[in-house]
Each structure stands twice: as structure tokens, then as C-alpha cells.
Amino acid sequence: MAARPLSEAPEFAFGPASDANPHEYLKAMREQAPIARTPMGIVLALRHRHLELVTSDATRQLETETKVMQGITSGPIWEMTRTGMLFANGETHARRRAPVAKTFAFKLMDAMRPAAAALAAELIEPRIGAGPIDFVNEIAAQIPARIIADILGIPRSDLPVFMGWIADTAESLGFIDLKRREQIEKSLVEFNDYVEKLLNDRRAAPREDFLSEYVRATASEDALSEAEVRTQILGLILAGSDTTRGSLCLILAHLLRHPQQWRAFCADPQGLKKAVVAEGLRYDPIVSGVPPRVALRDIELDGYLIPAGTPIAVSLISALRDPEVYADPDRFDIARTDHPRWHPIFGGGAHRCLGEALAKAEMEETLAVIARLAPNTQLIGDVPKCSAGPIRQVGEMRVAFA
Ligand code: HEM
Incomplete structure (x- = not known):
């Protein structure tokens, strides 16, 4: 039978229904068809088995196309997109990723566990019994920002301004709210200058730290431009930041909404911390889809013809609840x-997250600390709402540690 054209795939309509409960919305779509299409012309692949497209040689990573679609073809956002590793392919990607991968190694990041646990305890202990707090900003945002600041040797006194830059410039990774462009670009310029100064400091006076190693590695790699050296650090x-912060919130919120499982976790935080994080990341993923790939040739996917040149994103919200893989997925x-x-x-593949070990160390250790020090912790209200987008943004979440 001839493959069906894409126009016959159901359309994913961004709006109140998909925003209010993306899991239910995508489940209904998945039951209707294996793929959907968005109004921007991106194919949403809905099944877990479609993850093989992420590593397939029939696809490549999306590069600057989404920025061009938004009319951004110069300036700091453009430069950041053009010189980073996430939106690059082949040899260019390998050249940019190699020095980071070499120095940001799995073992080194896993060794950050005691530091992550100590930081979590330092933040949580004084808040036990102090009533409801803003968990998103007082705890979840602090953990990844302070840990990466320590890895980069950024003084604590620079943290407030550093975190302000993170909040603004993280938006440059996805679709830009064009009303925010000016502010994002202003922060990107300041952030770039700051990182450049850090790099120059290490060149002048190397230390025994990640950034000095990275500077050494980039010097001996096949020439990276100064902008490329800098952008990988910003990236x-x-x-x-947003990924780890949001995941911490969602995992804790779902755990607290399942009191039996929360109690089981409190009884054995060390034994269960990995399982808790793996399930939390599956059940309510902070990343709504794997960054889009582009079809390099016509691809037939579950009976639909995807023409060469089409961007394809595997929906993680859908794939991670695929009943073909996960029993009772909801x-x-x-x-x-x-x-x-x-x-x-x-x-997956050449682009698989370089921060996996660090993110797991931060989330597992923080949650284990909460379970150990504050087993009677309460979530005030519901599991927080998330805004739509490639990295979903968690709304307000209040927690009382006890
Ligand atoms: C829960 C936390 C995190 C999640 C869910 C996450 C998820 C992802 C995903 C989905 C990708 C794209 C992979 C692909 O295109 O196939 C990615 C790439 C990347 N992540 Fe993470 N990430 C997290 C934390 C971190 C942390 C803590 C760091 C570093 C401090 C980090 C650094 C990177 C880098 C540098 C890339 C680009 C890799 C490349 O293009 O070669 N991530 N991450």
C-alpha cells in the first residue's frame, strides 16, 4: 500500500487543550495515529520506537533553521546558535563537543555528588519548620546554578547577576518570544563578556580546575574560533539550568502526591534515589521532545511519507508513556x-546530553537529602503547571519542609 501523505496526519493544535494536559492530549493523538504535524510544519513522532530516528543516518540535527524562520539572522542569539554544539552536525559538531566531553567527563561529574548533597543540606536545613517556601527559586534553581558556578570557579558573590543572565539567555535555545529579544540579547552580550574574562583568567593563570583543562583542550584541538570556545561554556x-531545575520540581511534586511511594523513598533514600529520578523524568518529562532532526531523504514512518527536508521531533511526552514499552504508563x-x-x-547518538551524570547527581542527591532531613514535607496545592515549549517551564510550587 502506498504511504499516506503528511497532510493526512492529525494536526497538533497548540492551545488550551494541549496546554492544560499535554499527556492526555498526546495520548488521544497517539491512539489516532503514530505521528502528528504542527502548524509550523514539524512532524511530531509519537511512539517510543521512533526514537531510532534520533540516531539514524537518514536524519541530521536541525541547525539554524528555526532562528531563520523567526527572522533572526544576525546578532548575539544568531551567533550563539551558529557557534554552539547543539545545533551543529558532523565534523563541526565533533570538533566543538570533543574538548567539553574530554574535560566534563562522567567520572568527574559523578564525583560532584558529595558537593551536591552538601549544598542541598545547606539550603534545606534552615527552612525546615519555617512554613511554605518558593521551592522553584529558593531550592531548585539554586542547585544547578551554584554547582555549575563552582565547577567554573565563579565566586558566590557573582551568583545573583549570573543567575539573572541564565534566566534571560536560556530562552535563546528555543523559539524566541520576539518581544523579549532585546533583553535576551543584552544579557547574552554581558554573559559572553563574563565568560570570556573567565577563559582569559585561566589562560593567564591556569588552576587545577575544569576551565583550565578546557582551555588546554581547546588549544590542542583543531582550531576552534574564540566564539566557539566561549559558546560551548555558555551552552x-x-x-x-532550566532542565535540572524543572525536573527537580516535577519529580518532588509527583512523589509527594504519591504518599506511599514517598514514604518508601524516605525509608531508603540511598537505595531508591536512582529509581525515583528515572521514573520522575519519564512520567512528566521537562523536555517535551528530543531537539528536532531533519529528514535527509524521504522517510516512510509507520505508513506516512515524510519528505526529505522535513523537521521531525520525537515527542518525549508521548514516547515516555508508550504502552508498547512501559506497563500501565500513566x-x-x-x-x-x-x-x-x-x-x-x-x-541520543552524537548529541546525547553531556550533562547527564551531573544532572542525575544533582537531582538524586537533593531528593535524598529532602527525604532524609524532612520526611514530613508537604506540597502546598497541586503539582505545578508547566508552560509549553521545548523545555517546559514550571510555574509556582510551594513546599513546606518538615
Ligand atoms: C534533567 C536535566 C537534563 C535533561 C533532561 C537534559 C536533556 C538534554 C537533551 C534532550 C539534549 C539533546 C540531545 C539530543 O539532541 O539528542 C541535551 C543536550 C545537551 N545537554 Fe542536557 N539535559 C539535562 C541536564 C544537563 C546538564 C546539567 C548539562 C551540563 C551542565 C547539560 C548539557 C548538555 C549539552 C552541552 C548538550 C548538547 C550536546 C550536544 O549537542 O552534543 N545538560 N540535554
């Missing part, structure tokens, strides 16, 4: 045993 900071279950070996939330 590292931004890629790890159930939050920290005891499930059907997680694949590589968690899809971190993408």
Missing part, C-alpha cells in the same frame, strides 16, 4: 522495571 551553563511507579537502559530524556 553548558544554559543546557543544565501510573507513577518508582518500582517499575521497564525503563530502557539509556533514558530517552537525555536524547
Whole structure:
């Protein structure tokens, strides 16, 4: 039978229904068809098995196309997109990723666990019994920002301004709210200058730290431009901030909404911390989809013809609740045993997340600290609402530690 044209795939309509409950909305779509299409012309692949498109040689990573679509073809956002690793392919991508991968190594990041646990305890202990707090900003945003600041050797006194830049410039990774462009670009210029100064300091006086190693590695790699050297550091900071902050919130909120599982976790935080994080990342993923790939040739996917040149995003909100892989997928279950070996939330292939070990260390240790020090913690109200977007933004979340 001839493959069906894309025009016959259901349309994913951004709006109140998909915003209010993306899980329910995408489940209904998945039951209707294996793929959907968005008004911007992106194919949404809905099944877990479609994750193989992420690593397939029939696709490549989307580059600057979304910025061009938005009319952004010069200036700081454009430069950041053009010189980063996330939106690059082939040899260019490998050249940019190699020095970071070499120095931001798995073992080194896993060794950050005691630091993450100590930071979590320092933030949480004084708030126990103090009533409801703003969990998003007082705890969840602090953990990734302070840890990456420590890794980069940024003084604590610079943290407030550093966190302000992160909040503004993280928006440059996705679709830009054009009303915010000026502010984002102003912060990007300041942030770039700051990172450049850090790099120059290490060139002048190397220390025993990540940034000095990175400077050494970039000097011996096939020539990276100064902008490329800088952008990879900015990218590292931004890629790890909203993702880890939001995940921490959602995982804790779902745990607290399942009191039996919360109690089980409190009884054995060390034994269960990995399972808790894996299930939280699956059940309510902070990244709505793997960054889009582009079809390099015509692809037939579950009976639909995807023409060469079409961007394809595998929806993680849908794939991570695919009943073909996860038993009773709408159930939050920290005891499930059907997680694949590589968690899809971190993408795949040449672009698989470089911060996986660090993110897991931060989330697992923070949650274990809360379970150990404050087992009677309460979530005030519902699980926080998330805004739509490639990295979903968590709304208000108040927690009382006890
Ligand atoms: C819960 C936390 C996190 C999640 C869910 C997450 C998820 C992802 C995803 C989906 C990708 C794209 C992979 C692909 O295109 O196949 C990615 C890339 C990346 N992530 Fe993460 N990430 C997290 C935390 C971090 C942290 C803490 C860092 C570093 C401090 C980091 C650094 C990066 C970098 C540098 C890339 C680009 C890799 C490349 O293009 O080669 N991430 N991440």
C-alpha cells in the first residue's frame, strides 16, 4: 500500500487543550495515529520506537533553521546558535563537543555528588519548620546554578547577576518570544563578556580546575574560533539550568502526591534515589521532545511519507508513556522495571546530553537529602503547571519542609 501523505496526519493544535494536559492530549493523538504535524510544519513522532530516528543516518540535527524562520539572522542569539554544539552536525559538531566531553567527563561529574548533597543540606536545613517556601527559586534553581558556578570557579558573590543572565539567555535555545529579544540579547552580550574574562583568567593563570583543562583542550584541538570556545561554556551553563531545575520540581511534586511511594523513598533514600529520578523524568518529562532532526531523504514512518527536508521531533511526552514499552504508563511507579537502559530524556547518538551524570547527581542527591532531613514535607496545592515549549517551564510550587 502506498504511504499516506503528511497532510493526512492529525494536526497538533497548540492551545488550551494541549496546554492544560499535554499527556492526555498526546495520548488521544497517539491512539489516532503514530505521528502528528504542527502548524509550523514539524512532524511530531509519537511512539517510543521512533526514537531510532534520533540516531539514524537518514536524519541530521536541525541547525539554524528555526532562528531563520523567526527572522533572526544576525546578532548575539544568531551567533550563539551558529557557534554552539547543539545545533551543529558532523565534523563541526565533533570538533566543538570533543574538548567539553574530554574535560566534563562522567567520572568527574559523578564525583560532584558529595558537593551536591552538601549544598542541598545547606539550603534545606534552615527552612525546615519555617512554613511554605518558593521551592522553584529558593531550592531548585539554586542547585544547578551554584554547582555549575563552582565547577567554573565563579565566586558566590557573582551568583545573583549570573543567575539573572541564565534566566534571560536560556530562552535563546528555543523559539524566541520576539518581544523579549532585546533583553535576551543584552544579557547574552554581558554573559559572553563574563565568560570570556573567565577563559582569559585561566589562560593567564591556569588552576587545577575544569576551565583550565578546557582551555588546554581547546588549544590542542583543531582550531576552534574564540566564539566557539566561549559558546560551548555558555551552552553548558544554559543546557543544565532550566532542565535540572524543572525536573527537580516535577519529580518532588509527583512523589509527594504519591504518599506511599514517598514514604518508601524516605525509608531508603540511598537505595531508591536512582529509581525515583528515572521514573520522575519519564512520567512528566521537562523536555517535551528530543531537539528536532531533519529528514535527509524521504522517510516512510509507520505508513506516512515524510519528505526529505522535513523537521521531525520525537515527542518525549508521548514516547515516555508508550504502552508498547512501559506497563500501565500513566501510573507513577518508582518500582517499575521497564525503563530502557539509556533514558530517552537525555536524547541520543552524537548529541546525547553531556550533562547527564551531573544532572542525575544533582537531582538524586537533593531528593535524598529532602527525604532524609524532612520526611514530613508537604506540597502546598497541586503539582505545578508547566508552560509549553521545548523545555517546559514550571510555574509556582510551594513546599513546606518538615
Ligand atoms: C534533567 C536535566 C537534563 C535533561 C533532561 C537534559 C536533556 C538534554 C537533551 C534532550 C539534549 C539533546 C540531545 C539530543 O539532541 O539528542 C541535551 C543536550 C545537551 N545537554 Fe542536557 N539535559 C539535562 C541536564 C544537563 C546538564 C546539567 C548539562 C551540563 C551542565 C547539560 C548539557 C548538555 C549539552 C552541552 C548538550 C548538547 C550536546 C550536544 O549537542 O552534543 N545538560 N540535554
